[in-house]
Each structure stands twice: as structure tokens, then as C-alpha cells.
Amino acid sequence: MIRELTCIVCPKGCPLKVELENGAVMNVTGFTCPRGKQYAIDECTHPMRTITSTARTDNGEVIPVKTDRTVPKESMFDCMTEINKAVVRLPARIGDTVIENILGTGANVVATANMD
Amino acid sequence: MKQIDLVIIGGGPAGMSAAVAAYESGVRNLLILERDAHLGGILQQCIHNGFGLHRFGEELTGPEYAWRYEKQVWELNIPYMLNTMVLDISPDKVVTATNSEEGIFQIQAKAVILAMGCRERAKGALNIAGTRPAGIYSAGTAQKYVNLKGYMPGKNVVILGSGDIGLIMARRMTLEGAKVHAVCELMPYSGGLARNIEQCLNDFNIPLKLSHTVVEIHGKERLEGVTIAKVDERRRPIAETREYIPCDTLLLSVGLIPENELSKTASVPLDRVTGGAVVDQDRQTEVEGIFACGNVLHVHDLVDYVSEEAEIAGKSAAAYIAGENAEKVDVALHTDGKIRYTVPQRITQKKAVTVFFRVADVYRNVTVKVKDGDNVVYSRKKPKVAPGEMESITLKPETFANAGALSFELEVQ
Ligand code: SF4
Numbered sequence: 001m002i003r004e005l006t007c008i009v010c011p012k013g014c015p016l017k018v019e020l021e022n023g024a025v026m027n028v029t030g031f032t033c034p035r036g037k038q039y040a041i042d043e044c045t046h047p048m049r050t051i052t053s054t055a056r057t058d059n060g061e062v063i064p065v066k067t068d069r070t071v072p073k074e075s076m077f078d079c080m081t082e083i084n085k086a087v088v089r090l091p092a093r094i095g096d097t098v099i100e101n102i103l104g105t106g107a108n109v110v111a112t113a114n115m116d
Numbered sequence: 117m118k119q120i121d122l123v124i125i126g127g128g129p130a131g132m133s134a135a136v137a138a139y140e141s142g143v144r145n146l147l148i149l150e151r152d153a154h155l156g157g158i159l160q161q162c163i164h165n166g167f168g169l170h171r172f173g174e175e176l177t178g179p180e181y182a183w184r185y186e187k188q189v190w191e192l193n194i195p196y197m198l199n200t201m202v203l204d205i206s207p208d209k210v211v212t213a214t215n216s217e218e219g220i221f222q223i224q225a226k227a228v229i230l231a232m233g234c235r236e237r238a239k240g241a242l243n244i245a246g247t248r249p250a251g252i253y254s255a256g257t258a259q260k261y262v263n264l265k266g267y268m269p270g271k272n273v274v275i276l277g278s279g280d281i282g283l284i285m286a287r288r289m290t291l292e293g294a295k296v297h298a299v300c301e302l303m304p305y306s307g308g309l310a311r312n313i314e315q316c317l318n319d320f321n322i323p324l325k326l327s328h329t330v331v332e333i334h335g336k337e338r339l340e341g342v343t344i345a346k347v348d349e350r351r352r353p354i355a356e357t358r359e360y361i362p363c364d365t366l367l368l369s370v371g372l373i374p375e376n377e378l379s380k381t382a383s384v385p386l387d388r389v390t391g392g393a394v395v396d397q398d399r400q401t402e403v404e405g406i407f408a409c410g411n412v413l414h415v416h417d418l419v420d421y422v423s424e425e426a427e428i429a430g431k432s433a434a435a436y437i438a439g440e441n442a443e444k445v446d447v448a449l450h451t452d453g454k455i456r457y458t459v460p461q462r463i464t465q466k467k468a469v470t471v472f473f474r475v476a477d478v479y480r481n482v483t484v485k486v487k488d489g490d491n492v493v494y495s496r497k498k499p500k501v502a503p504g505e506m507e508s509i510t511l512k513p514e515t516f517a518n519a520g521a522l523s524f525e526l527e528v529q
Binding site: 066 | 262
């Protein structure tokens with residue numbers, strides 16, 4: 001089976017073709033750099049995504065946050081539920097941890113803006 | 117009147133990067149004027165990632181990217197004024213501005229860099245039949261509500277236009293619990309990046325309806341639904357394909373235009389295609405000493421390229437102030453229509469120049485040719501070009517030194 005993907009690792013968005021046999025990746029074509037090949041393999045075996053969102057702050061505003069590494073794609077909505085429960089104490093700086101090891105994914109949710 | 121060597125209008129990514137480059141090229145008497153309450157411009161509400169891969173080799177969110185430059189502005193002690201609105205720029209570079217502390221004030225500048233960015237096309241410009249209830253927003257306005265104010269405009273969403281902001285908002289609102297029913301794109305292709313179609317629409321099974329548009333808006337006070345339809349090759353809706361979608365929110369992501377009201381006060385000639393100033397390789401406009409960069413000059417796909425262009429403007433403004441110049445030439449750059457525009461539009465100095473251009477349609481197996489009369493001075497093959505992706509080529513000085521004009525053409529096999 002051939003699966004066609006668009007590489008999302010960089011804005012170039014290379015069109016990838018993945019040759020699959022019983023779920024195993026046999027061959028990848030279309031990538032411009034090695035990160036594209038790795039993306040194709042991951043995407044066909046255990047797709048991962050970075051989440052960017054906002055979290056509430058203790059003064060009732062919102063602060064932008066992200067997962068500091070990718071999390072399993074299927075966990076995105078569960079992670080969002082956790083992020084929306086969090087309350088960030090101000091002041092906060094870029095990189096401050098908001099949630100440690102969210103849902104055991106190994107990723108921390110961190111602030112992506114400075115707020116006083 | 118206050119005398120300042122370099123005044124930069126706008127403290128977004130273009131303005132900050134131009135200021136840093138000018139400082140590093142020796143300009144010490146400079147000032148950034150910013151309308152908003154913070155530096156960073158629109159990046160502050162672009163909380164998604166994908167910025168900076170080109171510039172910093174890592175993937176940053178908008179506020180993180182902005183911070184990289186804010187930090188430099190602070191470390192270099194580059195002065196800036198916030199909440200300051202520029203009212204007028206005269207052709208001899210007197211900048212009139214106002215803020216609540218100083219009232220109206222004037223600055224005589226030696227050079228000015230225009231870095232005001234762009235705005236979204238107004239929804240009023242769209243002639244859709246039906247009512248005008250609450251619930252219709254530009255994608256950027258919705259982005260501001262959700263990301264800066266923490267307020268969701270609605271639960272059931274239809275998006276018209278597949279520009280990147282619309283795609284990003286489709287994902288954003290889906291993650292926050294809304295249902296995005298469709299993204300309708302009038303053209304047979306999307307204007308957004310392929311990666312955004314993949315990660316913002318396909319990841320969430322949001323249908324991208326190409327060659328579709330919204331033909332009618334329903335609802336009295338609040339939006340109740342929209343009627344969409346497929347369009348034919350001449351972009352006219354096909355009646356039999358009309359389909360009603362109930363929704364409480366319609367987002368419009370139908371394009372960006374450079375914000376050039378101020379440039380007009382300085383009599384800066386604009387390019388009808390880009391909506392921005394006509395510039396030379398230094399990003400100097402046709403008004404001497406006034407430079408332009410970033411989205412006020414032409415709409416960029418990536419902020420990384422905005423920073424790069426702003427550096428050119430910053431360095432060039434510094435050279436202008438110092439009175440440095442390369443050997444002069446005068447070469448106008450023309451396009452064939454398949455290539456819609458080039459930036460710069462004119463070459464005035466004999467030094468290597470990178471010319472950016474955008475094409476009018478999706479073309480495959482093309483050759484980009486640059487001609488001096490019938491003489492081809494540059495040629496390069498490309499498997500595919502698309503309006504959503506800016507292209508660039510670099511010309512050596514020998515290729516245009518004796519030319520009066522160069523023609524940029526696209527040969528399609
Ligand atoms: S394959 Fe490499 S160049 Fe192509 S989109 Fe992926 S990361 Fe970018």
C-alpha cells in the first residue's frame with residue numbers, strides 16, 4: 001500500500017510517498033531532507049504533534065503555552081482538557097513549566113510569552 | 117523639532133529587525149514608533165509554532181519569535197515609543213506622531229523605514245447575499261479573541277478562504293471544542309501552506325472545499341447558517357450545488373493587504389499588484405531616504421523572510437545615512453503576468469541582488485527566465501510554482517550592468 005503525506009516538519013511541505021506492508025514502512029520517497037523521512041516513518045507508526053494553546057492565569061487572563069516536545073496525536077484532546085484546567089501563577093516567563101509531564105507523555109507544557 | 121537619524125514606523129518583526137540591523141551597521145540615533153502597547157506586532161497573537169526554522173534553526177511560536185528580537189532591542193538599548201500613533205510622514209521626512217504623554221509631536225528624520233505590516237481584507241469588500249448578523253469575523257479578529265482574550269467567538273464554524281490564518285484558526289477552534297464544518301476556497305487551490313492543510317484540516321477531518329464559496333448568509337441578530345455552493349471555472353456559483361450549513365460563526369480568511377495609508381502621506385508611489393511601495397534592491401522607495409520592509413511592502417509567507425528583508429532595509433538605511441553608495445545603474449524589472457510581481461521592482465546599484473517574485477497560478481514544469489531584450493541572462497527550471505509560495509533568484513551584477521530593463525518570464529511546458 002502507498003500512503004501519501006505532506007511533511008509538516010518545515011514550511012516547504014514536501015509531498016511524501018510511503019510504501020507500507022502490513023503496517024511496516026518499506027520505503028519513503030519525496031523528502032528533501034532526512035527529517036522528512038523520519039516524519040514519514042513516525043507518521044505511519046506513531047503520529048506525534050506539538051500542541052500550542054493558551055492557559056488561564058491567576059488574574060483571569062490567558063497566556064500562550066505549548067508542549068515542549070511532541071505528544072501522541074491521539075492524546076491531543078485529552079491534553080487540551082488538562083491544559084484548560086491549569087491556572088498559571090503570574091509573573092511567568094517564556095519556558096516556565098505550566099504542567100509537568102502532561103498525561104505521562106514526557107512532554108512539559110511551558111509558557112511561550114512573558115507576562116507580569 | 118527633534119532630529120533623529122532613523123525613524124522606524126512599526127515595532128513588529130519588520131521594525132525590530134530593521135532597527136537591530138541599522139544599529140549593528142552603526143546607526144545610534146534611532147527610534148521605533150509603535151502604535152500598540154507592546155513590541156512584537158501581530159506575532160503576539162500567533163501562538164502556533166512554525167516560526168524561526170529558517171532564521172534560528174528551531175521551531176518557535178509567534179511570541180517566542182518576537183521575544184528573540186525584543187531582547188535584542190532591549191540589550192542594544194534601542195529607543196522605542198509605545199502607544200504612539202504616526203499621523204503623517206512628509207516627503208522630506210518630517211514624522212508627525214501622537215501619544216497621550218507628549219500630545220502631537222514632530223521629528224525630522226534623515227531616513228525613515230516603513231514597517232507598518234498588513235491588514236486583513238475587509239469583510240465589507242465581500243458581496244455575499246443575505247443578512248449581516250453577529251458572528252462574522254475576520255480570521256485574525258477571531259485569533260485575537262481566542263488567543264489574547266481567551267474568548268471563543270462560537271461553537272459551529274464555517275471558514276471562507278483558505279489563507280494560513282483561516283487554517284490555523286480551524287485547528288485552534290477545534291482544539292478548544294468548536295466544530296469546524298468546512299473551509300470553502302473560491303479558487304481550485306489553497307492559498308495556505310501545504311503543511312497547514314495537513315496539520316490544521318486533515319488532522320481533524322475538516323473538509324477543504326476547493327472551488328466553493330459562501331453565497332448566502334442567514335440569521336437576524338445572530339448568524340444561523342450559511343449557504344455554500346460550488347463555482348464553475350469562471351467562479352460563478354452553480355445553483356444546483358447549493359448546500360445549507362447551520363453555524364453560529366463565519367470566519368473570513370480572504371487575504372491580506374499591505375497597510376500603506378501612511379506611505380501615501382509621504383507620496384511614496386505604490387505598486388498596484390503588491391499594494392506596497394515600489395522599491396529598489398535596498399528596499400528604498402521612490403522617495404529618497406524612505407525605505408519599506410516586511411508586510412507593508414508585500415505580504416510574506418513566513419516571518420523569517422520578513423526579518424531577512426527588514427535587515428536589508430536596516431543596513432541600507434544606515435548606508436544611506438552614512439552616504440555610502442555602490443556604482444549606480446537604473447534597471448526596471450518587468451513581469452509577464454504569469455509572474456505577478458517582483459520585489460524589488462527596480463535595480464539602482466551595481467551589486468548582486470536577490471529578486472523575490474510571486475506567480476499568478478499553479479504551474480508545473482516551468483522555466484523561470486530573465487531576459488534583457490531577447491537575450492536570456494538567467495534561466496532556471498522548477499517542477500512546480502504556486503501563488504502561495506514566494507520564489508526568489510539571485511542575479512549577478514554582470515547580468516544587468518548594461519541593461520535598461522529586465523523582463524521576468526515564466527515558460528510553461
Ligand atoms: S522533507 Fe525536509 S525540507 Fe521537506 S518539508 Fe520535511 S523537513 Fe522540510
